Amino acid sequence: MRRDYLVHGALLAALLVAHFLLPAYHHGVMARVMVLACFAIGYNVLFGYTGLLSLGHALFFAAGMYGAGMPMHLWGTGPGAAFAMGVLAATLVALVVGALALRTAGVAFMIVTLMFAQAGYLALLLASRWTGGDQGIVIAQAQRQLWSIDLSAEGPRYLAALVLFGVCLIASLALMRSRRGRVLIAIRENEERARLLGYDTFAMKLMAVTLSGTFAGVAGAGYGILFGYVGASFATVQYSIYPLLWVLLGGAGTILGPFLGTLFMYYLVDTASDLTSAYLLVVGVVLILLTLFAPGGIGGELRRRLWRAMP
């Protein structure tokens, strides 16, 4: 177990060192990747470990984003309090959506979560007076000051993103190493057996949805505050598909997978779009190849080849 924490701690240390070494462009990209990886970590708790495929996670991301951005925009709330409000909003939305959606299973669960997310997206557009509609909300630089630290500046933004990512990474590792985490895996493997061992699997799955929503809320609130924009485009179905792709590519059911997948996907799109306007074709071909030759994702391959007990 100590090795788990050492390896994941080493990744965080490497990212801290990268802060001093990376060129400006990659510095910004890495900050974005780390925040989005928090979203993927949350998705992995639900999909990779509990075995529930949601198509509505954009709702939780957007709840965190708007839950933080709207108080800043409308009432001038500071970033610390706004962040807490965003995370709380996402957690509550996930709790309610989970309580209703978990009455279904399989494909029906996917559809119900998708419908909730679509309803959330339309609600954001309809409530344009407060949400800014499809224009979104720009959070002024002056508002993004935390204890006189300018979160819009490159350095503090990177470090804040690293703190968020570090907390999410270690929290997910601790969760999955706990007894509750193992019960989630047991539910993924065989829900009926878990129930026959005395576990209220509905309550456990609701916990997973809620925690997953909390991680998404951390990412959404963090993204809005650090990058200064809150927009309805983050509530579209695309942002429900992204975390699924990141987790699949990085390795579902591995702690490092969400980060690796987000990083890989971000740079794949970035590099391919530099080379050709048909970059989506290149991305698609690479994804197909990866799926064919590494079905467990990057993390799955690492687990198979290098570290069998990789969490």
Added chain:
Amino acid sequence: MLQVEGIDVAYGPVPVLRGVSFAVQPGRITCLLGRNGAGKTTTMKAIMGILPLQAGRIMLDGVEVSRLPKHRVAQQGIGYVPQGRRLFADLTVAENLAVGLRTRASGAAVREEVLEIFPRLRERLDQPAQTLSGGEQQMLATARALCIRPKVLLLDEPTEGLQPSMIEAIRQVVVRMRAEGVAVLLVEQRVEAVLSVADDVVFLETGRVVETVPAEALRADPGRLLRRLGV
């Protein structure tokens, strides 16, 4: 004591159990015997709440468990080792046991007790369950059921497909559970295994209990058992 009182169970429109009644006493091993399709596994599933009852009820120490949600049945103290083991394949042996240990307070002590019963599992703690041999998987499935400190233990064909040394190990565990006062309900196809451990035998035929006899009577006249099973 586990009491099965006049239960009817159906798969859709097809009745499988009809008025099945018997009791499993603490500190005794009760064997359910019958030909394929007689309703032995169905009876176990009905006790665990996996299949709904159409009629009748199931009582554990005076509490009706057949009205409880599935997860509450296990919480009442009924451990179930299904046919085919059904382990959590991706989890290690230690993690499978950890999932079995619901209460954290006594978890470490119970785990030690279980590992004392199955010392072989102690050597495999960090190994994924899917990499164990068939016998070791059966041990783990049984150990996991014992983690809940059951008052009643249901074992569905625990020796199926195992080599003789493993069968003997499982037999010893069953006998030990009896000595500790656990009520054991065993479904077993191997006649010699039944005769060597059973205290009571319940014969099922096409979903009905046709005879309940002390195992002693069958040991005195093994032919009676073979005739009943049509072997």
